[in-house]
Structure formats: C-alpha cells, structure tokens
Amino acid sequence: MESISLKEKEKIIIVDFGSQFTKLIARRIREYGVLSEILNLKDFKNLNYSNYIKGIIFSGGPDTVVNKKIPNISRKIIKNNIPILGICFGLQLITKLFGGQVESKRKKREFGKAILRKNKNSTLTENFFTNDTSNVWMSHQDAVTRMPKYFTRIASTKDSPFTIIENVEKKIYGIQFHPEVTHTSKGKIIFKNFLFKICKIKPQWKIRSLKKQLIENIRNTVKEDNVICALSGGVDSSVAAILINKAIGKNLKCIMVDTGLLRKNEFKFTYKELKKKHNLNIKVINASHIYLKKLVNISDPERKRKIIGETFIKIFEKYSYKIKNVKYLAQGTLYPDIIESKSSTGSKTSKIKSHHNVGGLPKKMRFRLLEPLKDLFKDEVRNLGKELGLAANIREKHPFPGPGLAIRIIGKIDKRKIKLLQEADDIFTKSLIKYGLYKKIWQAYAALLPIKTVGVMGDSRTYEYMCLLRAVKSQDGMTANFYHFSKNFQETISNKIINNVPGINRVVYDISSKPPSTIELE
Numbered sequence: 001m002e003s004i005s006l007k008e009k010e011k012i013i014i015v016d017f018g019s020q021f022t023k024l025i026a027r028r029i030r031e032y033g034v035l036s037e038i039l040n041l042k043d044f045k046n047l048n049y050s051n052y053i054k055g056i057i058f059s060g061g062p063d064t065v066v067n068k069k070i071p072n073i074s075r076k077i078i079k080n081n082i083p084i085l086g087i088c089f090g091l092q093l094i095t096k097l098f099g100g101q102v103e104s105k106r107k108k109r110e111f112g113k114a115i116l117r118k119n120k121n122s123t124l125t126e127n128f129f130t131n132d133t134s135n136v137w138m139s140h141q142d143a144v145t146r147m148p149k150y151f152t153r154i155a156s157t158k159d160s161p162f163t164i165i166e167n168v169e170k171k172i173y174g175i176q177f178h179p180e181v182t183h184t185s186k187g188k189i190i191f192k193n194f195l196f197k198i199c200k201i202k203p204q205w206k207i208r209s210l211k212k213q214l215i216e217n218i219r220n221t222v223k224e225d226n227v228i229c230a231l232s233g234g235v236d237s238s239v240a241a242i243l244i245n246k247a248i249g250k251n252l253k254c255i256m257v258d259t260g261l262l263r264k265n266e267f268k269f270t271y272k273e274l275k276k277k278h279n280l281n282i283k284v285i286n287a288s289h290i291y292l293k294k295l296v297n298i299s300d301p302e303r304k305r306k307i308i309g310e311t312f313i314k315i316f317e318k319y320s321y322k323i324k325n326v327k328y329l330a331q332g333t334l335y336p337d338i339i340e341s342k343s344s345t346g347s348k349t350s351k352i353k354s355h356h357n358v359g360g361l362p363k364k365m366r367f368r369l370l371e372p373l374k375d376l377f378k379d380e381v382r383n384l385g386k387e388l389g390l391a392a393n394i395r396e397k398h399p400f401p402g403p404g405l406a407i408r409i410i411g412k413i414d415k416r417k418i419k420l421l422q423e424a425d426d427i428f429t430k431s432l433i434k435y436g437l438y439k440k441i442w443q444a445y446a447a448l449l450p451i452k453t454v455g456v457m458g459d460s461r462t463y464e465y466m467c468l469l470r471a472v473k474s475q476d477g478m479t480a481n482f483y484h485f486s487k488n489f490q491e492t493i494s495n496k497i498i499n500n501v502p503g504i505n506r507v508v509y510d511i512s513s514k515p516p517s518t519i520e521l522e
C-alpha cells in the first residue's frame with residue numbers, strides 16, 4: 001500500500017537511504033504540522049520538481065561512500081536552491097557530492113552518546129546549544145575528514161571534527177548525529193529550525209488530511225475486493241477497521257473472538273462501540289470455553305502464549321474460510337512493531353517472550369496484508385482515533401498483551417481467578433482515572449499471584465490470593481521505570497481492592513524496572 005502522501009501541498013521530501021530511523025524523521029516533521037513524503041532513491045531521481053517541495057532530507061543508512069560510486073542527485077535541486085539537510089550517511093553523501101572527503105574510521109567510530117561542541121553560529125542550531133555544548137546520539141564509523149569547498153564547520157565532537165557543516169548560500173546542511181532519536185536531547189530543535197527558518201514551510205498538515213489520505217489509499221489498493229480483519233478490542237485494530245470501513249464499507253468483514261481473557265466488560269463495550277456507533281460488519285465468536293479448556297493445568301508462560309496464539313489462529317481460520325473472495329487481511333500494525341521485529345544491528349535478537357498479537361497472520365493463509373497504520377506511532381493512532389470519533393476509553397487504553405489476562409494470572413488459570421483479576425484490575429484502572437493518574441502512566445495493571453496468605457477480616461481468619469499491582473512509565477515499552485505512587489494512593493487502592501474483591505486479602509506493588517524485569521510478569 002502507498003505510504004502517506006499528499007499531492008499539491010507544501011512538503012518536505014525525505015530520501016530514504018535505508019536508515020531504521022527514516023520514519024522517525026517523518027514523524028518529527030509531522031509533530032510540527034508539516035507534511036513529508038518518503039521516497040527511495042529511484043523515485044527521488046524521477047521526482048518532478050514543483051514549488052510545493054520546500055526542502056529535502058537525506059536519511060542515514062547502512063551504506064558507505066568510501067571507495068564507492070555514489071548516487072547522483074539532480075542539479076535541479078541545487079539550481080532551484082531547495083534547502084537540503086543530510087543526516088549521518090546523508091552528511092557523508094553531501095560531502096562527497098560537493099568534493100569533500102569521507103574516510104572509514106574504525107578506531108574512532110562513535111556509537112551512542114557524544115558531546116557536541118559549537119564552533120560557529122548557524123540558523124540550523126539556534127537554541128540547540130547550552131553553554132556551547134549539546135548531547136547528541138551517534139551511530140557511525142565513516143566520518144568526514146575534509147569539508148567540501150565553500151562549506152563551513154558549525155560543530156564538532158572529540159572524534160568527529162565535522163559533525164555539523166553548512167553552505168549557507170546554497171542552503172545545504174549536514175549533520176553526523178541523529179536528531180530524530182530522543183537520545184539527542186534537543187534534536188527536535190534542529191528540525192524546527194530547518195523547517196521554519198531555512199525551508200520556510202508553512203505548517204499545513206493536520207490529522208484530518210491524514211485520515212482522508214489513508215482512506216483514499218485503502219480504496220485505491222483494495223478496489224472491489226473483500227478484506228477480513230480480526231478485531232482485538234485494542235486501539236490499533238479498531239482504528240484500522242474504522243478507516244477501512246470508511247473506505248470500502250461492507251466489503252470489510254470483521255471477526256471478534258471472545259477469548260474471555262480481556263479486561264472487565266471490555267469485549268462487550270468494544271463490540272457495541274464498533275458495531276452500533278461505527279457500523280462495522282462484525283462476526284462474534286464466543287470462544288472463552290475453548291480457551292479455558294485448553295489452558296487447564298497449564299502454568300508455563302511460554303506454553304500459555306503458544307496455546308493462546310494457536311487457538312486464535314485455528315478459530316480465525318475456520319471462520320475466515322467461510323467468507324468468500326477475501327484478498328486482504330487487515331492488521332493494525334504500527335511502525336514501532338516493524339522496528340521491533342527487526343534488529344537494529346542486523347544480528348539476531350534473542351527471544352525474551354514470544355509476542356502474540358491477536359490478528360497475527362496465520363502462516364498458512366495466503367492473504368495480502370493491508371496495514372494502513374504501518375507508518376504511524378501510537379500517539380498518532382490515538383489522535384486519528386479521536387478524529388474518527390472512537391470512544392475515549394478505547395482510544396486512550398493502556399497497552400494490553402495479545403494473550404490477555406492469561407499472562408497476568410501467574411500459574412494455572414481458572415474461571416474464578418479470571419473474575420477476581422478482572423474485578424481488581426477494574427478497581428485499579430478506575431482509581432487511576434479518578435485521581436488523574438491514568439494518562440501519566442504508560443501501562444498499569446493488576447496481576448494475580450498463585451500464592452495464598454493469611455489475613456484477618458472482622459473477627460475471621462482469611463486465606464486468600466495476593467494481588468500484584470504494576471504501573472510503569474515508558475516511551476515505547478522497550479525500557480520502563482516503575483511509577484511512584486503517593487502513600488495516600490497506595491493506601492486507598494489497597495483498601496479498595498481488599499474490601500471489594502472477596503478472594504483477595506493482600507495487595508503488593510511491583511517496584512522493578514525494565515530491564516532487568518519485563519513489564520508483563522510472564
């Protein structure tokens with residue numbers, strides 16, 4: 001499917017040289033309300049220049065310009081005086097294109113944090129330095145060793161003498177570090193300066209334009225064919241399905257499998273919202289008894305995950321084969337899901353947990369994938385959900401794992417434990433919302449531990465389960481810190497859960513961060 005693009009609007013062209021961060025560059029630009037279009041080198045070479053193109057960014061990439069024929073870029077760009085910003089490989093390419101020198105610097109390669117020192121003022125770096133230094137994030141082993149003629153050095157690090165260079169007259173800028181990643185403390189300022197002070201582009205891009213464009217892209221891709229979609233109840237698949245429904249209406253057939261492992265009332269609420277309010281064509285399959293039966297006596301986390309994944313695929317296959325002429329399988333894949341599945345170093349990453357997304361592609365099925373959200377980040381999908389009128393409590397929900405509550409009930413699972421956990425989790429969530437904490441926390445949930453302890457309620461002895469609460473702050477789920485609740489909140493929530501959930505007589509709070517722990521317990 002086409003990437004996000006808009007015709008006849010001022011935009012920035014991003015030329016993708018294969019960096020894992022190219023989409024992050026586009027995202028930073030969208031954050032400033034500016035439209036960008038990502039092109040590969042071939043499409044870039046065939047690009048028709050118009051006044052709508054206000055700037056060009058060359059991304060980083062795994063390639064080298066050392067001892068290699070370098071790609072040519074059209075002289076038209078230079079002639080039209082369109083501003084260019086080269087990032088990492090982009091800087092090295094600019095250097096070679098204009099006659100400078102780049103060398104391989106194995107011994108002086110820079111990976112990770114580096115301290116950048118200012119040599120000279122530049123429009124690109126206005127407000128970027130504090131006391132003439134700034135923390136930046138590097139990932140390179142080739143480096144510029146001689147600037148091209150008519151370029152000026154703006155900043156350097158200990159190991160890279162030409163970390164930022166510019167040719168003001170031609171409006172060409174090159175930077176060795178990655179301003180698009182959050183580890184570069186003030187990276188956004190570089191984009192802001194480039195967009196508004198150098199390219200002088202107007203912020204015209206809105207989430208509404210994105211909605212219109214995505215719907216148009218879906219229509220152009222799918223045409224008269226049928227699409228099936230597994231609705232998990234989460235924000236990603238809901239937003240994807242609403243968009244597709246807007247594009248092709250009843251040719252979208254949704255399947256909602258009730259695993260019985262969602263949060264309290266979640267399945268019912270989501271079904272009602274999507275069916276009644278958004279008019280989706282949904283087939284509901286009540287499979288909670290199947291899941292319970294298959295999970296009986298299973299306590300190993302990986303086995304639980306495997307059983308749940310396979311059960312889902314079987315059910316999904318059975319029902320989807322009943323629908324005729326299906327060409328596409330819709331999924332709410334987001335951009336970070338794609339990054340996570342690739343290794344940033346090219347090496348095989350070790351499997352910590354086998355992730356399961358409800359809606360994961362059954363291997364045997366021969367559908368084409370339709371992934372309308374694949375260029376977007378979670379917060380952008382939430383905004384898009386708002387634009388589409390999706391209820392706030394679906395849109396703003398914390399992340400939830402595919403295997404659901406099964407991996408939050410440690411050890412063996414049964415119906416009563418699921419019910420206990422749903423009640424405790426519901427009280428926790430409602431309290432977080434009531435005290436204005438829900439949106440401050442990236443993910444929070446209750447888990448049920450397979451331990452019974454003694455308590456006393458009234459004059460009687462109790463011997464009941466222990467509930468664990470977990471709440472973390474995180475950017476992307478890859479790393480996380482536990483949230484510090486006030487003593488008052490801790491007291492309130494512990495009382496509420498114990499008083500209202502017979503079967504739980506003790507509440508503990510998880511004070512571990514990731515790494516070394518993970519966010520989920522299993």
Ligand code: XMP
Nearest residue numbers: 355356357399400401402403477518519520
């Ligand atoms: P961990 O526990 O690995 O979790 O630190 C990181 C994030 O991923 C979520 N998670 C999953 N999401 N299918 C999913 O779609 C899964 O199987 C799965 N397991 C964990 C977890 O909730 C957290 O947000």
